[in-house]
Amino acid sequence: MSILSGKKVLLGITGGIAAYKSAYLVRLLIKAGASVKVVMTENAKDFVTPLTLSTLSKNKVYTSFTDEEENEVWNNHVDLGLWADIFVIAPATANTLSKMASGTSDNFLLATYLSAKCPVYFAPAMDLDMYQHPSTKKSFKTLQSFGNIIIPAGHGELASGLIGQGRMAEPEEIIAFIEKDIVSKLPLKGKKVLITAGPTYEAIDPVRFIGNHSSGKMGYALATTAVNLGAEVFLISGPTHLDIQHSHIKLVRITSAEEMYNAVHQVYNQVDIAILSAAVADYKPATVASQKIKKKTAVMQIDLAPTKDILASLGEIKETQFLVGFALETNNELENAKNKLSSKNLDAIVLNSLNDKGAGFGKPTNKVTFIDKNLTEVAFFLKPKQEVATDIFNEILKRLDD
Structure with a gap:
């Protein structure tokens, strides 16, 4: 049984090519026994569909503050942020990370992030030069100072064709990282x-x-x-x-x-x-x-x-x-x-x-x-x-x- 069993996990998906991996990440979270809800940016929909994610998670997928097909029903980002035991943002693009660090709230995912009271994990995904840029490193440092937890990017071939650090951690690695981090902080670890x-x-x-x-x-x-x-x-x-x-x-x-x-x-x-x-x-x-x-x-x-x-x-x-x-x-x-x-x-x-x-x-x-x-x-x-x-x-x- 995974330490994630029974946990309420909110998965945030941003508009990077690595978003295609998010469907498998949802499956692994469900397999671990977690309840999963998904929040995604509009750009993320270019890489993976809400229908796929809602089918896998068996929950509604949130992309905006209102749903046109439901007569402009308002989606409550505060309730969603407070619902979660864990908030995982994967992939986390340089753009989203910069906004998180500065407190910008110009989409539903960012508003939900600012409302969350649970541990927040983010898995960066971007090209090599973007990953190494001083502004991105500043975002990493700022977010970690807020108590957020970075899931380090892997090394390998990137979308640009370059080889280096910037690949989002694989879904299995993300699950293992979160499990290990949670266990390391438990009061009876080693007892x-x-x-x-x-x-x-x-x-x-x-x-x-x-x-x-x-x-x-x-x-x-x-x-x-x-x-x-x-x-x-x-x-x-x-x-x-x-x-x-x-x-x-x-x-x-x-x-x-x-x-x-x-x-x-x-x-x-x-x-x-x-x-x-x-x-x-x-x-x-x-x-x-x-x-x-x-x-x-x-x-x-x-x-x-x-x-x-x-x-x-x-x-x-x-x-x-x-x-x-x-x-x-x-x-x-x-x-x-x-x-x-x-x-x-x-x-x-x-x-x-x-x-x-x-x-x-x-x-x-x-x-x-x-x-x-x-x-x-x-x-x-x-x-x-x-x-x-x-x-x-x-x-x-x-x-x-x-």
């Missing part, structure tokens, strides 16, 4: 994160088990958030219908509390952050029947033995790891969570209560309170679990270097 998720099942016999209603959604949301922040993730998951595919997530599926204990301890010494959101069974049958237990009319009794306390065991051997636990409570919520925070040597605990409507097992939403080791409480409203995961990591990042 390893351990997350546990889902329930555990403790066997009674070959057919039956003791379990709980955990769906694993919270843990999987945490894993997605961690990897989007640049981390390498170890996800230890109990039985769940959920799946996750990412080159930086190692998914280990387990069934029992004992298996989770072993899997967690295999990687704990490698990680910087550990978040134990799994609903691990506190007890297991003292003995497991080798054959299916037949139903009887008499009352059946099963002796239970405690499972290993995974969270406490990690707290005992904690060195530099930031260790976070979860507390699902039904009464005396804050008191019980704070006791767990202290007794298990945690850096933070995430409290949620079954008394809160929309929170708890199997729900798409959750309502949590983040409590750190200094007993600082941060309470959040009911939110989708993916947003809850973001809130949790925001709180961890604030405290990570304390």
Whole structure:
């Protein structure tokens, strides 16, 4: 999965011969999982058609402030600029770059650029002498001083027949450059994160088990958030219908509390952050029947033995790891969570209560309170679990270097 997955990418196309490559660039962005909208100058239409780009992007292509065919409907450049997570201008001609640097706004693309609040990447495309001209170099320097990011032009044969620097980077190179740049700036780049998720099942016999209603959604949301922040993730998951595919997530599926204990301890010494959101069974049958237990009319009794306390065991051997636990409570919520925070040597605990409507097992939403080791409480409203995961990591990042 690309770091661009789920991103809203605005592609600006200006009037250079390299505009013919923009159709392939749109395809690669879509393949990476991005949502793509295209803004192009009038001159760009001489090299690639809006119909081609709208077909590939599955979105309207913007070329001017109004659309004659739609009864002069006004295109809102401000909304479009604010919509984007990333703005890529490729190709970026010398003319457009000069206007961007000076703040000139004489077409829809430039007006949108001036309204954008997201990172802006530009891929220059021009002839050798133009690329080397002092005014162009000044434009590069000015734009970079604004925080814009240049995707360097390549070296090769140019439209004039000259050979030198000025060729727009190839679409694959543009995608790779943006991905690498985004990852390099992520707060968890180079960090390893351990997350546990889902329930555990403790066997009674070959057919039956003791379990709980955990769906694993919270843990999987945490894993997605961690990897989007640049981390390498170890996800230890109990039985769940959920799946996750990412080159930086190692998914280990387990069934029992004992298996989770072993899997967690295999990687704990490698990680910087550990978040134990799994609903691990506190007890297991003292003995497991080798054959299916037949139903009887008499009352059946099963002796239970405690499972290993995974969270406490990690707290005992904690060195530099930031260790976070979860507390699902039904009464005396804050008191019980704070006791767990202290007794298990945690850096933070995430409290949620079954008394809160929309929170708890199997729900798409959750309502949590983040409590750190200094007993600082941060309470959040009911939110989708993916947003809850973001809130949790925001709180961890604030405290990570304390």
